[in-house]
Amino acid sequence: xxxxxxxxxxxxxxxxxxxxxxxxxxxxxxxxxxxxxxxxxxxxxxxxxxxxxxxxxxxxxxxxxxxxxxxxxxxxxxxxxxxxxxxxxxxxxxxxxxxxxxxxxxxxxxxxxxxxxxxxxxxxxxxxxxxxxxxxxxxxxxxxxxxxxxxxxx
Numbered sequence: 001x002x003x004x005x006x007x008x009x010x011x012x013x014x015x016x017x018x019x020x021x022x023x024x025x026x027x028x029x030x031x032x033x034x035x036x037x038x039x040x041x042x043x044x045x046x047x048x049x050x051x052x053x054x055x056x057x058x059x060x061x062x063x064x065x066x067x068x069x070x071x072x073x074x075x076x077x078x079x080x081x082x083x084x085x086x087x088x089x090x091x092x093x094x095x096x097x098x099x100x101x102x103x104x105x106x107x108x109x110x111x112x113x114x115x116x117x118x119x120x121x122x123x124x125x126x127x128x129x130x131x132x133x134x135x136x137x138x139x140x141x142x143x144x145x146x147x148x149x150x151x152x153x154x
Contacts, residue, residue: 043076043077043078045076045080046074046075046076046080048072048073048074048075048076048080048082048114048153049072049073049075050070050071050072050073050085050151050153051070051071051073052068052069052070052149052151053069053070053071054067054068054069054070056068056130056147059102059130059131059132059147060132061132061133061134061135061139061142062132062133062134063131063132064131065105065129065130065131066129066130066131067128067129068087068104068107068128068129068130068149069128070085070107070128070151071119071120072085072114072119072120072153073114073118073119073120074114074115074116074117074118074119074120075117076116077116077117078116079113079114079115079116080113080114081111081112081113081114082109082111082112082113082114082120082153082154083111083154084109084111084153084154085106085107085109085126085128085151085152085153086106086151086152086154087104087106087107087128087130087149087150087151087152088104088149088150088152089102089104089130089147089148089149090148090149090150091148092142092145092146092147092148093145093146093148094141094142094145096141097139097141097142097145100133100135101132101133101135101139101142102130102131102132102133102147103130103131103133104128104129104130104149105127105128105129105130105131106127106128107126107127107128108126108127109126130147130149
């Protein structure tokens with residue numbers, strides 16, 4: 001097939017148009033800007049739990065100190081700082097035997113973090129103990145009672 005002059009001009013024009021369209025696409029782009037925002041929130045502290053590990057028996061007037069073994073567990077998903085533990089006698093199973101008949105040696109702990117989900121401060125090393133005080137009066141009301149203790153952590 002022979003290409004005539006008009007046909008040649010048409011083919012060149014078509015080829016040029018295709019190249020220009022293709023070239024225009026290769027170099028075409030849009031510019032843009034943008035911005036956004038987001039947020040995050042913090043958790044909060046969760047009370048630790050204290051469990052007395054030892055069974056305390058054999059409290060007698062002017063008897064020996066009986067160790068109070070306990071552990072502290074951190075149920076929080078993050079670590080929490082513990083600075084002190086305080087133990088108090090809150091009463092007994094008999095209204096006639098008051099908390100004043102007992103004394104607690106307070107635990108000594110090293111302040112610090114308890115990791116998330118961890119248990120710490122096994123009290124065998126803290127010095128926590130309880131004993132019955134000899135009041136010099138009849139303490140028969142304190143025979144066979146249960147002494148109620150509370151543990152406070154800060």
